[in-house]
Amino acid sequence: MAVLPVRFTKTKRDKLAQVLWVLNWISIVTGIILFSLGIFLKVEINKRQDLMVERQLQSVPNMLIAVGLIACAINFLGGKICYDCVDTNKFLRWKLVMLPYIICTFFFTLSVLVGALMCYSMLGQLEESLTLGLRDAMRYYKDTDTPGRCFLKHTVDQLQIQFQCCGNEGYRDWFQIQWVSNRYLDMSQREVVDRLRSNVEGKYLMDGVPFSCCNVNSPRPCIQYQITNNSAHFNYDYQTEELNLWMRGCRQALLEYYADIMHSIGLTVLIIWLFELSVLTGVRYLQTSLENVLRQGDPECESDGWLLENSFVETARTNFNIIKHLGKFNQINTASNGDPNIDRPPTAHYGPDNVPPKPLPTSS
Template structure:
């Protein structure tokens, strides 16, 4: 007995076909949106690829672009079928393709679900690659003359300005690296010589965790400055209260951004990936409704008592049999395929032995 059967008149078939046609073209628009979001996401990742440790995070935008293209093609075909469904001559041309098309739609919906889950699960990988990439970016900030790192300074400065952040975890990350190039240090200056020769934990007011041979200071780049601060930006000697008038580094931190760039960038990318995952779940619902509607329409057209009389009633259903019977039949087919493969492998082995 068919599962969820419904009686259809001519008026109901026409309304179903028109509604499905509109829904399929809405799905095409959603497919274009997914494709566009994939392009945008890829561009956003490429803009800050220097701040990331690897290219694994590009798997999601590549899948978005692919799924957007597939959605446009599959739904445009479904819309054409619905448009021609009320013309018996035109529908006869599409009829043999409906079963393979519905199977392909099932596979497409599974891919949609997997891609949506991937958008949520890949966020941890993005967090790790940002953490390691930003750490290396800060380390290579001064290498403006090194091929492959020439634009690292510009990228990191623009990121800190745009996302209102400073450093990897916080602004103190800049205290642990030499971020000023030797090219711009006066090696004849006594102060520079003193800093370069300073050992661990000496001159704490000026140098934190210094290492011999590195120019480490309690300073940050200009891009860490908060333009909303009521006083001019203090970016040097941040931990030295006596170096500035009416200043206490323990309480006055409005001067620079205190949020780390890893947190800021991860928040930006994770919110984008969550939105994309939600879009895919919505697309999955629309695609499922499209599939169910097309199945009802095709069965309703096939069961017309008199195909030449469009006024006659017909019956449409979602499944040819009950849910249990359908699943049992699918499992039986899968087992049969498995046995056939085993027999073929055994036959090949016997032939090889002879």
């Protein structure tokens, strides 16, 4: 029994072919959108790649770019096929191409769905990448004289100002690293020497943060040194002065920023997938209805179209049997290629000396 059969008249078949021709051209536009989304996501990731550790983050934008290019090619071909299918005689040129085209389009549509799911699954990798990348960037913040790291101070400061964040998880992360270069430490001061000696690794640690952590909305001048020392500042309590510094960590700020982008892209790709699925369904109905017209031999007759000629179970069983027979056929070919004695006639054995008997004399 066919799955979702629909009865088509000649007029309905022609209208279906015309609508599908328009939808395929619209699908080319959706392919361009997919390509553009992939480029946009790739640029956004590369823009802050210095703050990330490589975790295969480029796979999602590369997937969207590839799917977008394939969409343009497949839908251009689909538009040409649907345009010719208005005339039943022209359909004969595409009859052998239609089924492979539908199979390829099915896997392409499936890849669009995979791309949408990858957008949502990428957030876990992105969070881990940002956590490790920001940790390393803060560690090298002071290395303004080291080649390859001299730009990280500017990058981190720009990040904290733009996203109104401080540190990795929060401003206290700066207390655990030396973010002031030894070049700017006065070794003649006893306080500096004591701080260096008090740390096992010889680092200059203090309860201070870079200027970029200062909250511009604070009603008082920013306090970025001796933050936890209430007596060092007038009318100050660091536990209640939340407006003095940005409280949110940069990892959370960046994760929310990329999460909004990924959710928007994922939703757009899902909508495109539904659209491509509807186009694929229409092309399948057009193909089956036109093949039934050819069987009946009358271009003006009514014909049935369906998604599957048999039920899902029967179709799966048939395909499984085809695959199983192909596997057996390959095994036979492999065995025959490996054993030279297969498919050869048996050798005759005449006796212990393997000598054929003499022929009998013929009577004259």
